[in-house]
Amino acid sequence: MTRYFFDLIDPDGRLVDEEGLEFTDMEAVEREATEAMADAARESMQRAIKPRETTIEVRDEFGPVMRVRFSVEVEHVRTQ
Template sequence: MPRYYFDLKTGNSVAVDEEGVDLSDLEAAQSEAAQSLGAMARDAAVTGKGTEQMEISVRDDDGPVMTVRFSYDISRKKTN
């Protein structure tokens, strides 16, 4: 079973996955990355930040295999 690593980038910070996780195939890795990114986006939206960009770079033991990205922007017309 292949091992996939999920490196997280938010803004200017990068968290490198040193452990990885064993998954059946690339489709399972894509699903894991998309679900994780969706949960992180949901959490970030609750904080109400104006702009957020996140991405998860997925790699296996041979190197990069995909990048999953999410971004949103909140543009207020009034502050209160």
């Protein structure tokens, strides 16, 4: 099994995963990364109205292996 680390990157900076999780295949890594992104996106939407982009960078001991991105932009088309 390989240990993968899931770093969170957003406009506020980078939150480095120091512990990581072990997986046997990349499909499981991708599933974990997308679930983590869904949680991060939900949290981002609750605290920000300004445009946001959040990335989860997955890495192993050799470096990055995958990036999952979520971007939100709110555009007002009519003012009241």
